[in-house]
Structures are given as structure tokens and as C-alpha cells.
Amino acid sequence: MTKIIVVGGGAGGLELATKLGRTLGRKKRAQITLVDRKASHLWKPLLHEVATGSLDEGVDALSYRAHAKNHYFDFQMGSLNDIDRERKVIALSELKDEHGELLMPSRELEYDILVMALGSTSNDFNTPGVRDNCIFLDSPEQAHRFRTEMNNQFLKLHAKNGQGTVDIAIVGAGATGVELSAELHNAVKELRTYGFGDLDSSKLNVNLVEAGERILPALPPRISSAAHSELTKLGVNVRTNTMVTQADADGLTTKDGDKIPAQIMVWAAGIKAPDFMKDIGGLETNRINQLVVKNTLQTTLDDNIFAIGDLAQCTQADGSFVPPRAQAAHQMASCAFSNIIAKLNGRDLKDYIYKDKGSLVSLSRFSTVGSLMGNLTKGSMMVEGRIARVVYISLYRMHQMALHGLIKTSLMMLVGRINRVLRPNLKLH
DSSP states (O other): OEEEEEEOOSHHHHHHHHHHIIIIITTTSEEEEEEESSSEEOOGGGHHHHHHTSSOHHHHOEEHHHHHHHTTOEEEEOEEEEEETTTTEEEEEOEEOTTSOEEEOOEEEEOSEEEEOOOOEEOOTTOTTHHHHOEEOSSHHHHHHHHHHHHHHHHHHHHTTTOSOEEEEEEOOSHHHHHHHHHHHHHHHHHHTTTOTTOOGGGEEEEEEOSSSSSSTTSOHHHHHHHHHHHHHHTOEEEOSOOEEEEETTEEEETTSOEEEOSEEEEOSOEEOOGGGTTGGGOOBOTTOOEEBOTTSEETTEEEEEEOGGGEEOBOTTSOBOOOOHHHHHHHHHHHHHHHHHHHTTOOOOOOOOOOOEEEEEETTTEEEEEEEETTTTEEEEEETHHHHHHHHHHHHHHHHHHHHHHHHHHHHHHHHHHHHHSOSSOOO
């Protein structure tokens, strides 16, 4: 039986393993295995909501083991250590708990087809002090750390009868930085209803720092401008053309020598693939450790190894690279699925072509701005407000549909509406 291993249970990896399980695993045509070092999955674009407490990850997180059982694939918990392409095995490191006790020994898994979908981590560009003093919003653990520190700062402020401010600096004005900035102001509004009556937006000092000329540099200027205007109305101090050269315990230092004081600092200025991916298994990688792939999403040096999502450097027809977005991971998962089926059946593989469906940025409950792309709009159409919010939420619903199907996703939406009545709007623990 053909052995297919998917390493990484992010948006693309989990969708692919689910599709393969439903089609090949159910009919015993292949043995599908998903490998991830975590026990559960949370859609990465939701992390800023987990960080501020507006989303309870205990409700939205998905157990890999339970999902695997329901969709005819296996789950192995572990961290990738190496790839032996000659023997066609991957090596997983031993797994220990927080006390250093062994949970799972190091082991090897055989594969016929390997799909790498490990995603990305934050890139600090070797800026001094960032690793020690900043929070990287790229995992649920980091989101929990942010929420704990934020709640502690608000408690300290409350104990002083509202004297002073909570200073938060966010480096990087991409989607994560912009959405977190807005979500923080929503958190302050909600906290007022939970006994923090002395808190208001004037007690929150958020600096959004961007080295480039404008925020949301990957999006059209008109969307960037609209988001900038909305953030300014909320009270966010947006600082463009500002490069951070150092992070210390009490704040950030800029290239101009200015000091941006902060009790909490978040680094969201760029991404890279995990460091251990550099030249792993003798495969071709780029300067940020991504696996270089052909248009079929197969790695350049091994047709039995695919790479999708943020881990893949995939070149488009115009010479640019496919951007690291959730919609790209979703599309790549579908293409990789079709190509794996074609490969097993001896058919030609198809090239992956990135289709930009537009980009939307949620400014919490205050606004949503973005652009939609498609045949109807004959290019791009700027949208904002309620319509944009509906489309933004639908992106997550599409991810849920890919994992659970229509009926279960509909039930989840119903439960979500009920929870809005039963549960507090802000997770405070």
C-alpha cells in the first residue's frame, strides 16, 4: 500500500491530509499519515483574536487525533528532524514534556510520497534583543503569553486607579500587526464591562511600527490608506518609515535613535521557514529556508516530495513568488491533492497557478476593509464595512468546510451563535 506522509498540520497540511484520507484512506488505497508536533490545530489568522481574548481557542481548536480517526488517516505527534531521501524515511525527534520526561521516543517513518507543509515562523532579521524581549504571534502558545501579559498590565493599571497607560508596540504593519492593533482597542472596550470601569482607549497606547512607506504593503494603496485612517480614528499611533534596530526590556530603539517605550512588544515584521529546514535532505532551499518547488509543487530535486503553503517558494508566471497567505495554502492543498492522485494513476501533473481572490483585513468590530478579485469585478473592487466583514468570516468558513463538510460546519456556526449568548465576549483567563 502506498504510504503518504504530510508533515505539518496547518491550514494547507490538514486540509490535504483530510482530502487524502477521505478519498484514498477510506478505500484502503493508501496509508495517510499526518505529522505535527502539536496535539491540536488552530487556524493561524485567528491568533490575534486568541491573543486579546476575543476568541476562546478551547472552542475553536481541533484535535488532530480525533479528526484523523474521523477522516481515515493516522496522526503521529512529533517534530521532524531529518529526511533520508535514499531510504525514503523521515526521522522524528523524541518528544518530552515540560518536566523533561520522555513522551515519545525518536523514530522513523517510511514514505512513498512526502508532503512538506510546516508553515512559517517569525523572522527577526537578527535584530538585537528581539528574540529575548518580543512576542512572536505565530503560535497559540505565543498568543497565550501575550494575553497573560496584557491582562497583567491592565490589572496593574486598575490597581493604580487608572493612573498611567498600558504601552504596547507592534513591529510590522502587515495583516497580523494591523488586526492586532484594532483588536486591542476592542479588548479595552470589553474590559470596561467586566469591572474595569476606569479603563478606556486613552489608557491604551499602541504604537504600530512599519519600516516601509505604508501599512499593509502587500495590498493596494487605497486599502492601505483606508486601514491607516481607521486605525488613526481608533487612537493607534501608526509610525511608517520607522526601522527598529534594537529591542530592550523597556521598549524599542529606532534607526533615528528614538525610543518607543513599551511594556509589551510584538514582532510581526516578516516570516521565514524553520531554521532546521535549511538544505534538509539535500533539497534546494532559499535564503529564508523555504523549499524551492516546481510549478507542480514538487521539490526541484525530488519528484516524490511536495511542498505547500508558507514553506514553499513557488514562482509565478511574472517571476514573482506566491505570497504566504492562507488562501494560497488552501489552493496549494487542492493542487497537491490532484497531483498526488494523478501521480498514483500515472497521469500528467498540472501546474499550480495562484488565483488572487483579494485580501481582507479585519479591524475587529470597528470595520473591515479589503479588495475582492474576480470576473464580476473585472479586476479588483474595494469593499469595506459589513459586506467585507461577511466575506472575511467566510474565508474561515471555507477552511472549516474543507475539514468538516457542509453539515458539520453549519452546526458549528449555530453553536458559535449560541456561545455568543452563553459565553463572555472576552476570555479573561
